[in-house]
Amino acid sequence: MNTKTNPAAPVDSEQLVQRCNGKVQLAMRMLEMFREDVVRQFSDIRNAVDQNDLEALARAAHAMKGTASMVSANETSQLAAEIEVAAKGSDLEQARATLESLSQQVELCARYKFSN
Numbered sequence: 001m002n003t004k005t006n007p008a009a010p011v012d013s014e015q016l017v018q019r020c021n022g023k024v025q026l027a028m029r030m031l032e033m034f035r036e037d038v039v040r041q042f043s044d045i046r047n048a049v050d051q052n053d054l055e056a057l058a059r060a061a062h063a064m065k066g067t068a069s070m071v072s073a074n075e076t077s078q079l080a081a082e083i084e085v086a087a088k089g090s091d092l093e094q095a096r097a098t099l100e101s102l103s104q105q106v107e108l109c110a111r112y113k114f115s116n
Contacts, residue, residue: 010108012072019072027071028114034071035110041067042106045083049096057095058087068109076105 011031020026041064048057061084068077079102086094 010073010075010105010112012074013114015072019070024114030071031112031114034067034073035112037067038064038073038076038106038109042103045080045102046099048087049092049099052092054087054090054092057092058084061087061095073105073109076102076109079105 013027016031017024017027020030041060044060045057045064048054048060061080065077065080065084068074068080079098082098083095083102086092086098
């Protein structure tokens with residue numbers, strides 16, 4: 001199994017395997033759980049934006065930021081962090097502006113698998 005970093009990939013698989021102490025199977029299980037969670041978490045973020053609920057938005061974005069960071073989905077984590085900051089600053093328009101980029105990253109993450 002090739003875990004070399006692909007700069008275009010939504011997950012830094014080499015970094016993820018390192019976080020799992022070199023255990024590729026563990027990294028793959030973590031990634032599978034993340035792929036399931038990230039879609040639900042994005043739905044929570046979108047619902048919070050649609051309902052203008054800044055508190056729920058900050059919570060949902062914070063949750064995604066953490067789970068994305070754990071699996072080295074660094075761009076997803078960064079975008080979720082930007083939405084969290086916007087929500088905490090009561091800037092719903094900035095959160096909305098970042099939502100499309102996050103949507104694209106979530107889609108990439110949901111389809112991502114380690115390359116063979």
